[in-house]
Amino acid sequence: MINTKELEKRWYKYKAKMFTLFFLILGIVIMLPYLIYYIYTHTNHSEKSPSSQTPLVQPATVSKEDLKPSVNSKSDKPRQEPTLAPRHEEVVLAPTIPIVDMEEERVTPRHTKKHRVVPKKHLVKAKKATALSAEELRVIQGKDLNKEKPKINFKRSSANYIEVMTKKFKQNENPREALLLAKAYYQEKHYLKAEKWSLIANDLDKNSEESWLIFAKSKVKLGKRREALKILASYYTKSKSSRAKELIEKIKSRSL
């Protein structure tokens, strides 16, 4: 006669295994869309920042050569490094007066990168003024021109701008907005905030040269010169950016 008790035990074990397998598969099926979505969003994010960059604040080994204020730098030809791409973006981020940028914002869609051509100095040469300067005129007319100057409330417009940009950043978390905010705060001499926003901008876009520079500049303004130099040197070793080098020299010569 067949050993049914033993067989029943084995059958219960088999059933338990089948149920576990069923729920496992069910779990996978349910989780799959979430997983695909997660992978998809992360892949998209990494596509925006392709090269693996070091975070902004990172202890770096700085070679003496990098920090040396190169005297011959003017005579040296600038190295042909792939720093051209960030430079183009830098042109877009160039406006230092926030109001100008707001206008541009309205005209251009967010994702299209518009490269504004900066006119070369030698192309348009202003003729030396032959008319009397305001100073001379004041002396002649005996008037104090400074008193008559219309007062422009920069602070007010800048505050509005910051408000608008902060709101905008909250909506889309675009590194560009963060960078503009960092710039605006730097202009307003809110260096702590400028430092914070440049960090955010860099976190979102590691390639943004401007964010490195503003961060370093804010550090200098906050009295952390050594730290700023370290950061810039670390960035320079990676990017070989002439702007970074220039800033290093400026900080070293205390001309910032």
Added chain:
Amino acid sequence: MKSKYKEIKNIFIDTVDSESYVELDSMKYNYELLAESLDKPLKMILLFGRPGTGKSMTLNKLYVNLKNKREIHYFDAPILSEKEFLKSIYEAMSGQNIPQNMRVNFDGLLKYCQKMKGQREVVFLLDECQLYSEALMEKIRLLSDTRVVKFVITLHKTENEDVIAKEHFKTRIWEVIELSNASEEDLAVFIQKKLIQKGFVEVSNSISKRDIKFIHTHTKGNFRETNKLLYTIFNIYEYYDLHQPEKIDQNRFSKKILEMAAIKLGYIHD
């Protein structure tokens, strides 16, 4: 106390018995092909397929159907000794018994066959021919060349071996009939017919299409494996019927028992 399931399980004991032969469409076709081949002027007919595809059953059915119509002899077990084989052939053809201390000379047997050319045609059905030696197969071929003796042989087809490719079959086989495993529909008919033949109509009706699918998936439609599985199923049924009758539903085929039998035979693993 006796359980009806004891009788049911015995239906599925694997036997080569013409009474338990179940006529399926595919089997019927192969049988007719074989019967027709016997009427053709062929020397050898090969019936081959995987174990459990019904070769022996078909051969047995052929023998039972034709034994009163023509000279036909069925060797269900292979005779491995050449001496015994030649003796059995001669005895079958002459109707004489050869004394133990005597043997049949092959050349003599060949001459004996040649003498009867055009007068007689004797059919020998040889099962499990893969067990015969090369030398004996060569003698079988020479005997079939006389056109007096015709052989129908069955061979196992294994995964790695194509019997047709074997040297001694390459040029000597004239008709090849391959038997294959049953389809799901054929298997359902096979099980139902077996049960109905013995009067267990209600049991046959309780087996659903889903159960048949389960059986077919695990036995791959092999008749021997199906018999084995159904025997185990009704063996479990018998146990429950005698000891725990509350565990079985007389009107419904138990999926649990089906799976238990599959575990027992190693088709599924716990």
